Amino acid sequence: ELTYNPDGSITQKVKVTETVTITDEEGKKVKAERARQEFIKKVAIFPFDYNGEKEEIKWLQYGIPYGTCISLLQDEHIDLQFPNGQELGYKEFSKKLRSIGYENGTNVPLALRKKIANEIHCDFFIIGNISNDDANKVSTKLYNTENGKLISEMEINDNNIFNIIDKISMFHRKEMGIPKSHIESNTNLSSSELITEFEDAFKNNIKGILKRQYENDYEGSISFLQHAMKIDPNYCLGASSIWNSAFGQNREEHQSLLDNTMKTAIRNIYRVPDRLKFRIKIG
Structure with a gap:
């Protein structure tokens, strides 16, 4: 199907979904649209590199690609x-990085990035770099996993x-x-x-995730995450992160925290991409 635009250009519309019958949360059979398999692109996103000395910038190495994942989850064709098992459910990636001695996923040699992306069956992989001199300056590169070829790169100053996250996602x-x-x-x-x-809420959320994931410090994680929720009481993903950290400790005194954060997450679940909603609901 061709669409003739006012400026004289022509856009070809491509059917990228198919109609299927699924069972909804109430057990009813309903019709739904899902992505056609041939249009689905699988991509591995590595934490970004930063070789500067500013400690306050380092959270961005994980925060920018994590946020990019949230943005990309809006598109079922991605x-x-x-490397995030709790919030996003991608446990295999974390295991691969740990097995080669690059647990935090930064400064991994390109050949190893290609190898990991291939082992987790990705068509592409994305790497990024935060400027040593200016945290507002970020560059990213997209590679083809099969042959390791650089497909495209971009630089953002914002x-x-x-x-920054939105521009990376769209590009x-x-x-x-x-x-x-x-x-x-x-x-x-x-x-x-x-x-x-x-x-600031996002920064404390990411710091809380990092405390839990790489330092096994659950109390420190909860402290950062609670600070994030003070800044934004309607932070669905922040509440979900607190639930993950509190649940991981399995302490009776955290029961009220588990109950309250789950209620907050469910109350604000409309904010997140559909693919994250089910994961948040099941905890």
């Missing part, structure tokens, strides 16, 4: 891998982290070959709508 969707007609018609909210509009 199948993701990122003082708003959510703008790489296009470069992976997602049809333009689908991108233009698909839901594409800003990451600040999906996550939080407060950078």
